[in-house]
Amino acid sequence: MLRIALCDDETKARDALRFQLEKILYEGVESIVYEFNSGKRAASWLAKHPGEIDLLFLDVEMKEQSGMETALEIRKFNRKLMIVFVTGYPDYVFDGYRTGALDYILKPADPERLRELMERIRRMEQEQADAFFAFHNIDGTFKLACRDILYFYSEKRLVHLVTAEKEYTFYDKLDLVAAKVGNDFVRIHQRYLVNASAVEHISASAVTISGIQLPMSRALKEEASKKLARAMLGGAF
Known part of the structure; x- marks a missing residue:
C-alpha cells in the first residue's frame, strides 16, 4: 500500500492537488492519508511516526517554514521518505535535489505529468517490495x-x-x-x-x-x- 501525504499552507492548492491525485490513484492500495498546512507540523509529525508515510508532496513556497527547510529537517531523521516538491517557480527545482527529492511538479499540476510520476513511483515500489516489512499496530x-x-x-x-x-x-x-x-x-x-x-x-x-x-x-x-x-x-x- 502506498500512503501519501500533502503539505501546503494554502487550502485551495492542497484541494487542487488532492483532486488530481484521487483521479489516478489505485483504489484500495494507494491513498492520501494525511494533510498538513505547515512544514513544521509535517516534520514534527513525521519524526514521531516513522514508516507511516511513503510519499510526501511538499510545497516549496510556504510562509512559516519553506518546503526546502522542511525537507532538510526531515532528512535528519528519515532518508527513505519519497519527497516530491510542488512549486510555482521552476527556479527552485535544482535546489530540491540536494535534499534527495524524487522529483518536482509545477503548479497547477499537469494531469499527464502527475500520471507519469505516479507510474514511476509504482515501479520503484514494486522493485523494492521484497526489501521491506510492513505491519500494523x-x-x-x-x-x-x-x-x-x-x-x-x-x-x-x-x-x-x-x-x-x-x-x-x-x-x-x-x-x-x-x-x-x-x-x-x-x-x-x-x-x-x-x-x-x-x-x-x-x-x-x-x-x-x-x-x-x-x-x-x-x-x-x-x-x-x-x-x-x-x-x-x-x-x-
Whole structure:
C-alpha cells in the first residue's frame, strides 16, 4: 500500500492537488492519508511516526517554514521518505535535489505529468517490495527496511520487532512473519527469528546480535548454524 501525504499552507492548492491525485490513484492500495498546512507540523509529525508515510508532496513556497527547510529537517531523521516538491517557480527545482527529492511538479499540476510520476513511483515500489516489512499496530501502519531489522521474537499472540533504535509490537504469528521476510532471516528457536546479516557470533546454544544473546534451540541448531555461518562468511543460503 502506498500512503501519501500533502503539505501546503494554502487550502485551495492542497484541494487542487488532492483532486488530481484521487483521479489516478489505485483504489484500495494507494491513498492520501494525511494533510498538513505547515512544514513544521509535517516534520514534527513525521519524526514521531516513522514508516507511516511513503510519499510526501511538499510545497516549496510556504510562509512559516519553506518546503526546502522542511525537507532538510526531515532528512535528519528519515532518508527513505519519497519527497516530491510542488512549486510555482521552476527556479527552485535544482535546489530540491540536494535534499534527495524524487522529483518536482509545477503548479497547477499537469494531469499527464502527475500520471507519469505516479507510474514511476509504482515501479520503484514494486522493485523494492521484497526489501521491506510492513505491519500494523495501535500506533498505526509501519513499513521498515528489512536490513534495519535485527530480529523478531514472539510472546503469546504478540510479535516483537527489534531494530537498533526501537522495538515494535504487533499481533501476528512468527511463522507468517518468516514467510514474509524470506531467506535473509533464520529461525533459531520457536520464539526467535533473526536477520542473518546482523548476527555477530554463533555459539553452541545461542547467537549474538548487538551484544545480546538469543537462545538457539536444539531442534533448529544444526540447520540454523549452517545458514548463519554461510551468511557470516558471505555465502548464499
